Amino acid sequence: MHYVKTYAALWLYPTVLIWIMVMSNCKEKDLGAKLVSQDILKVEGKVPGSGLQSVLYTPPFEKLVTVAAYFCFIDSIVHQYDTAMDHLLTEHILVQANPWIIDSLAATDYYTMRSRGVLVKDQRTLTIFKKGDSLLIPNREQIAQIQRKLDSTWIDVNVPEFKLRIYEGNVLKYTFPVRVGQNRIRYLALVGRAVSLQTDLGSGHIYRIEREPYFINPVDGKHFTQTKRDDGIVTEMPLIPWLETEINGVRNGDMIHPTTNPTTLSKPWSNGCIGTSEADAWRIYYHAPVGTRVNIRYDLKVLGEGGDSIRLEDIYRRY
Structure with missing residues (x-):
């Protein structure tokens, strides 16, 4: 369903990016x-x-x-x-x-x-x-x-809440704001067809980590190394690891990765990947080696900060 995500990993405003595995050079x-x-x-x-x-x-x-x-x-x-x-x-x-x-x-x-x-x-x-x-x-x-601590660590993502949580067993250690996939179908020239951009739901694990991603624009197929920041300044792409998931036994290319545009956090903005801030991406990486359990859910009823029950926006119009 999300074949394109094997290549297209994120949307960093104003450019759609693609992830391709590249080997590190340790000369x-x-x-x-x-x-x-x-x-x-x-x-x-x-x-x-x-x-x-x-x-x-x-x-x-x-x-x-x-x-x-x-x-x-x-x-x-x-x-x-x-x-x-x-x-x-x-x-x-x-x-x-x-x-x-x-x-x-x-x-x-x-x-x-x-x-x-x-x-x-x-x-x-x-x-x-x-x-x-x-x-x-x-x-x-x-x-x-x-x-033992790493073995007990797992990641929980509630898509409509735009939250990623890290647990050690039943103990909540971190909560990070994230962005998730958009609720739409989009045509990408690189793969020559329209694809759903929703973040896939289910259970699985981190099955691959790329410490030095390689970026290609799926619109024109060209490699690039720079990004436009929220303040309008163009910088080099940062060196931060990306985590690839296997969900429900399917390796569809969905990633947990940093975005260079944090104004897109807490929004349905990506091509299906789960985007975090650059700082949070480092913390997630060092708590999530290959094999770490991942649960991606869609719960609209959650507890607010005051302990009261609230209903989230149904961003994918599932209900």
Whole structure:
């Protein structure tokens, strides 16, 4: 039903965008920082990863690391320390053990920077790690604790409410505003037919993550790298991961991804994908590794802030 969404992932005003998988390039010249030492810096405790008493850190970084180099750099740390942790260490576990990384990445949001009086036209140039920074390397018990937390984490989206919630078991951890698919049929020249733009409903999971999306305009089929912001300024597209879902056993290309135009949040605006702010996209990413459960529902009756029952607008005219 939504074949086009394998290609067309979002609508970023004023341009319709497409997502195509592209492999990351982790060449040394792109790292922006020297790979960390093979040696583990043991601050206190016993053998690396032997118990909760051991506290391990990477050696201080010798150079700064930008957003452009971030994924290659973080991968290098996981690669070098994973063997000592019986191959249990992952990117998500490492970052969960160092939650300030998520805050630093979220702070690269274009509109957050603008609110601080800083105009950033290329988010990839911003610094994530400074010279002298160091990361905690979780031991085996800490890894197991974080993994259990990730295993219990799931995503809930209520389409007419324009809300995405992250739960750990039954505990609500985050609530984010989102935009959802439009209630209309649209012809896209790239696929040569009209398609429904509604967000698909049902249960499933995150089955693929693309950390470096590639964008093509489905109207003319041309690749592009820039976007027009809500304030009218044109910037480079930010480097932020996109999460692809499998819903009801179908991989139709629906994504959970950032939008560069947050004025479209809390509206039916996309080609079917679930759009978030740039900052929220980072937080969702680091709570939703591949396999994370996803529930997308359409409930019109919800509880308001005061605990009273309210009825939402039936944006898809289902009832």
